Amino acid sequence: MKLTRRDRIVLLSPVVLLLLAGLVGPALIGLVATATTYSPFATKVEFAGVKNYLTVLQDPQFLPSLRNIVVFTLVAVPLELSIGFALAYVLREPIAGRPVWMVLLLLPWLISPIAIGVMWHFLFGSAAGILDFVGAWFGQSEVASPISDVRLALAAAIAVEVWRMSPFVTFLLLPSLSSVPAERWEEASLDGASTAHRILRIAVPAVRPVLLTIAMLLIGLSLGTFDIVLILTGGGPGTATLTPALYSYAQAFQVNDWPAGAAGGWLIAAAVLAVGAVYMRLARRGVEE
C-alpha cells in the first residue's frame, strides 16, 4: 500500500530508537569517548586525539591478538563455508529423515559458545575426553591436550569454531540449493556431467548471493571472537589464542584501562565496517550483472 510520510515515521521509529539505545548510539558514544581521556570514573576529561588507539596498537599484547584473529578468520571462514556447502550439496535432494538430520546437525550451533568452550576443554584435556580414549586404543597412556600447547592451541580453537559453525552454514544454504529445479540435476546427469561440473555450473551460481551474505556474517562475527576461547583457552597459553575482543574486555573490565578497552572495541568495529563496505560493493555488482 502507499505509505504516507507519517506512516513511515511511525513504522521506522521503533527500530531506530532501539538501535540508537542499544547498538549504534553506544558505539558512537564510544567513538567520541575514545578521542578523550574519558572513563566512567574519571573526574577530569581531556581531549586525547588518537592517543588511545596508539596505546593499543603499540601494546605488545595487542599485536599477537591481531595476528591470531587474522589467522583465525582466514582459516575458519573458508573451512566453514566449504564444509557447510558440501553438506548442503549432499542434503539438497530429499533424503530419508532429512528434517531429523538437519535438527541434529544444528545442535552444535544451538549450544552456547561458552558451553562449547567448557565441553571441548574437557574433551581435549581430561582423562574422560576423546583424545585420551583414542590414545588409549593405540597404547598411549596420556595425550597432551592441544589447548595447552603453544603451537596447537590456535588450531584447536579454529577446529572447535569450524565444528560449531559449519552445520549452521548448511542450514542457511539448504533453501537456495534445494530450490534448484530437479530437472536441472537430471539434465546434467543425462549429459554425463561430472560432479565438479554440477557443483561449479549449477550449485555455486544458485547459492552465490546468499553465500556472500553468509560470508559477511561469518567474517564479522569471527573478527569479534570472544566467547568460544574465553573458557577453552582463556587466550593462552601465553598469547597463543588471545583475540582483540579478549584483549579489549580485559583492558576495560580487569586492568581498568577503560579508554584502551573501548579503543580496542572500535578497532574491531572498524575492521568489520571495512569488510561491510567490500560486501556492499560485491553485492551491488551481483545485481547489475
Next chain:
Amino acid sequence: MTTLSGERRRKTAVRGSVLLLALAAFLLPLAWTLLASLGVVPDNNKRPPSWTGSITFDHFSEVGVAEPGFWEELATSTVSAAFATTLAIACAFLAAYCLARTRFHGRRLVTQGFLVLASLPAMAYVIPLSDVMRRIHLADTLAGVVLAEAAVTAPLAVYVLYGAIAQLSPEWEEAAVLDGAGLFRVMGQVVLPLVGPSVAATSIVLFAIDWNLLLVPLVLTSGDVKTVPVAMSDFFTFERDLDWSTAAAALVASVLPVALLVAASHRLVERFRLEQDNARDIG
C-alpha cells in the same frame, strides 16, 4: 536404463555415507557429553579402553548443588530471550514493511547496512553500552538485558523479514485498502498472515541467538540478573577443577530448552531464509 539406475544407486550410497560420516563427526562430541552427564565415562586403563558406569540422573541434581542458582538462571535466560525476541521482531517487522513498500534510491544499501550491523561483534560496542546502561539506571536489570539483546538481534530480523515481505505482491494490500482498511489493519490482517511462517522462523532463530548471548548480559549485570551463559563463564573461570560429569549435565540442561524448541518446530525453522529476491529489488 539399468546403467542409469545403477548410477543412481551408487550416488545414493555415496550421499548416504558422506552424510553418516558428517553426522558422526558433528555428533560424536555431543554423544560423549550426553553419556558423561548420565554417568557413563570411558575407562582408559583397560586394553582396549572401554566404558564404565551405569546410567543415572544424579549428576543433574548435582548441578543444583554446585550452582544453587542454576534453575533460576535457566528461567532468567528463558524470560529475557523471549522478551528480547518479541521486542526485536515487532520493531523489525514494522521497519521491514516500511522498507519493502517504499521505493527510494539506495534501498539495497539500507538493507545491506542492516546485515553489516548484524555482523558487528558485540565487543565493538559493549564497553560504552555498559556505561550508558549504568548511567540510565538499567544496569543489572532484566529490562536492560532485554533492551540490549533486542538491539543485538533486530538488524538480522530486519534483513530477513524485508526479504520475505519484498517478495509479496502488493495486490492483497491494495484490495484491503479499497475495502477501507488502515495501515495497521493491512499489516496485521493481510501482511502478517502471509509472512507468518517467516516471522515464526526468524523468531525461533533469534530466540536461540539471545539464549546463547554471553558478552551483552555479562557486561550489563553484576549478580542480580544472571543468564545461563554468564553463570557458566563465572563458574568455570573460578572453579576449573569441576567434575566432568556435573559439567556435562549442566551443558545438557542448558541446551535442552532450545534444542526441544527447534526440534518441535523444525518445519517452521526450515522457512528461515537469508536470500533475497534481487530481481524485484533494483532501485
